[in-house]
Amino acid sequence: MKIVVCIKQVPGSNRVKFDPITHNLVREGLAGRMNPFDENAIEAAVRLREQVGGEVILLSMGPDATKETLHDGLAMGADAAYLLSARAFAGSDTLATGYILAQAIRQIGGVDLTLFGRQAVDADTGQVGPIVATELDLPQATFASKIQPLAAGRLAVERDLGAVTQTVQLTLPAVVTVRAEANRPRYESPIAIQQSLHKPLTTWTDQDLTLDASRIGQAGSPTVVRKVFAPTPPTRAAKPLPEDPKAAAKALLDILQAQGLL
Amino acid sequence: MISKEGLWIVAEFEGTRIAPVTLQLLTKARAIAGSRPVAAVLMETPEADGEETLAQYGPDEIIVLQAEGFKDASDRALAAQLTQLIQAHQPNAVLFGATPAGRSLAPRVQDQLATGLTADCLDFYYEENELVQVKPSYGDNVMCEIVCPDRRPQMASVRPNTFAAQKAQGAARIERVPVSLTPDDSCVVQHTALKIAATTSLSGARKIIALGRGANKDAVVAGARQLAEKLGASVGVSRPLTDRPDFTAEQQIGQSGVTVSPDLILNLGVSGAVQYQVGMSGSKLVISANRDPKAPIMAQSDYTWTGDAGALVAALQELL
Numbered sequence A: 001m002k003i004v005v006c007i008k009q010v011p012g013s014n015r016v017k018f019d020p021i022t023h024n025l026v027r028e029g030l031a032g033r034m035n036p037f038d039e040n041a042i043e044a045a046v047r048l049r050e051q052v053g054g055e056v057i058l059l060s061m062g063p064d065a066t067k068e069t070l071h072d073g074l075a076m077g078a079d080a081a082y083l084l085s086a087r088a089f090a091g092s093d094t095l096a097t098g099y100i101l102a103q104a105i106r107q108i109g110g111v112d113l114t115l116f117g118r119q120a121v122d123a124d125t126g127q128v129g130p131i132v133a134t135e136l137d138l139p140q141a142t143f144a145s146k147i148q149p150l151a152a153g154r155l156a157v158e159r160d161l162g163a164v165t166q167t168v169q170l171t172l173p174a175v176v177t178v179r180a181e182a183n184r185p186r187y188e189s190p191i192a193i194q195q196s197l198h199k200p201l202t203t204w205t206d207q208d209l210t211l212d213a214s215r216i217g218q219a220g221s222p223t224v225v226r227k228v229f230a231p232t233p234p235t236r237a238a239k240p241l242p243e244d245p246k247a248a249a250k251a252l253l254d255i256l257q258a259q260g261l262l
Numbered sequence B: 001m002i003s004k005e006g007l008w009i010v011a012e013f014e015g016t017r018i019a020p021v022t023l024q025l026l027t028k029a030r031a032i033a034g035s036r037p038v039a040a041v042l043m044e045t046p047e048a049d050g051e052e053t054l055a056q057y058g059p060d061e062i063i064v065l066q067a068e069g070f071k072d073a074s075d076r077a078l079a080a081q082l083t084q085l086i087q088a089h090q091p092n093a094v095l096f097g098a099t100p101a102g103r104s105l106a107p108r109v110q111d112q113l114a115t116g117l118t119a120d121c122l123d124f125y126y127e128e129n130e131l132v133q134v135k136p137s138y139g140d141n142v143m144c145e146i147v148c149p150d151r152r153p154q155m156a157s158v159r160p161n162t163f164a165a166q167k168a169q170g171a172a173r174i175e176r177v178p179v180s181l182t183p184d185d186s187c188v189v190q191h192t193a194l195k196i197a198a199t200t201s202l203s204g205a206r207k208i209i210a211l212g213r214g215a216n217k218d219a220v221v222a223g224a225r226q227l228a229e230k231l232g233a234s235v236g237v238s239r240p241l242t243d244r245p246d247f248t249a250e251q252q253i254g255q256s257g258v259t260v261s262p263d264l265i266l267n268l269g270v271s272g273a274v275q276y277q278v279g280m281s282g283s284k285l286v287i288s289a290n291r292d293p294k295a296p297i298m299a300q301s302d303y304t305w306t307g308d309a310g311a312l313v314a315a316l317q318e319l320l
Ligand SMILES: Cc1cc2nc3c(=O)[nH]c(=O)nc-3n(C[C@H](O)[C@H](O)[C@H](O)COP(=O)(O)OP(=O)(O)OC[C@H]3O[C@@H](n4cnc5c(N)ncnc54)[C@H](O)[C@@H]3O)c2cc1C
Pocket: A005, A006, A007, A008, A009, A025, A035, A037, A038, A041, A059, A060, A061, A062, A092, A093, A094, A095, A097, A101, A115, A116, A117, A118, A119, A120, A121, A122, A123, A124, A125, A126, A127, A128, A129, A223, A225, B116, B117, B118, B119, B135, B137, B144, B146
């Protein structure tokens, strides 16, 4: 089975700063790391390869520093990696990102299964997986908590949809987005890290892919982040109840009584 | 006739009933729509009657698509229907619940329409004809305003339990649209199981006792459970308490848990981290007990008590 895993490098911490004028993320001093859900996606891919054979290819769009994250993924057991990096990709929203990733998957060719994390922990949209599936006109199973290979190019996928769990049978090629519940990602052993340095990592720019220039970067991105601000939860009266626990309990119940809550 | 330039809500079922988020969105949409018609889009099986519930929440139009195939339809099949409908009637904006189902369907429609989609909004309003969408990012540490200036429709998914649903007067016009649904053999549902409705019961609870790390003692937890039973409340927790064997992530309030908007929430030993607060800031009456009078939760509360959570629980038990 030829499996592509899309991975995103996200800020090392969610305590981020924004440039108040450009609204861009201030990345300085913030080491990136792999989006945690993408570790589950890689783990799922490596386990599938262990069960049915094949290869696991990582794909990430981002700045040059994303290579570190790709090396981490190779050390987790992937066989090869592609970095998509170009100025022309900057400012891509989910629509443009999904389009670029889909074009790269077409170019890799012969892909049976494309895996995504359930969502990236920075922008928190979870939209890129379904967009790529639509671009490639593939079926999808989102929020997967279990992936089981079946005979004849099929997968059984258990989806955790909050109120219900659902098992679907997918015919490959297909797209799956993976929840944290699916597995526990393995640790990178020193040997695996050593080996990862010798695995192929290819960089493609916009020149290496077949792309419609109006669909990438800012031009291809319908959404505009027009303002970024710190959330200010509305403050309330914070009236203190009496100090003594018994008196406080009495006062509390009186309030509930008065508001019809008892 | 289905109006053009409408504000559309894509209705979702939860089991056999309309999902609460759909009704919450209808109420909010009516409040901000101005002169735009508000329409609910309903994709259901012929034996379902979602329109009856939807009509009670005051949409101007209910666009009904009925087909046997909507039972267990794949995201791809649903997206194809919705895309066609949107292309035919050109709504100004289309909103989805940010549920797993909504978040799976919306981006497929977005891609086919080549428009913008904002994920998991906590607020939205019109400025002229532009829908300003307010959404959190970076684990709710940052809020941003997102707009989609050049393309239509404007699309967003909206976090459940962010707005209250309110019934409304008005006669909704039912518009039935013929459907031809081709089954999608590449994605076949084999089995669906309803989970224990813990999530639903917490997210829909009218009263909640919420326990944080400062209430993480077996005796306090047991006392709080008893209190909850007497008050008819549900018990929720902050994230650290999900490590206990007697709580799961389904009881967790907050950004990576459940959003709640009860009439009453009593916070015991919760500090009030931003990821917790976003999950409960819609509560009507907030009462918090904490050993530390400067804990952030205190400024978020209508009433506060400074002291040991266990002592307050014990005193309340005596009185009830
Ligand atoms: C504060 C902020 C808010 C934003 N809000 C929105 C919004 O509401 N709507 C919108 O359209 N755009 C939004 N964006 C832009 C969005 O972050 C980018 O388009 C981003 O490239 C992909 O979206 P995501 O992080 O939401 O990924 P998700 O869709 O959450 O990621 C899901 C999965 O897709 C894969 N993936 C995502 N990005 C990449 C990548 N670069 N390379 C390889 N695989 C990847 C990974 O497997 C990941 O687990 C926002 C950006 C910022 C800074």
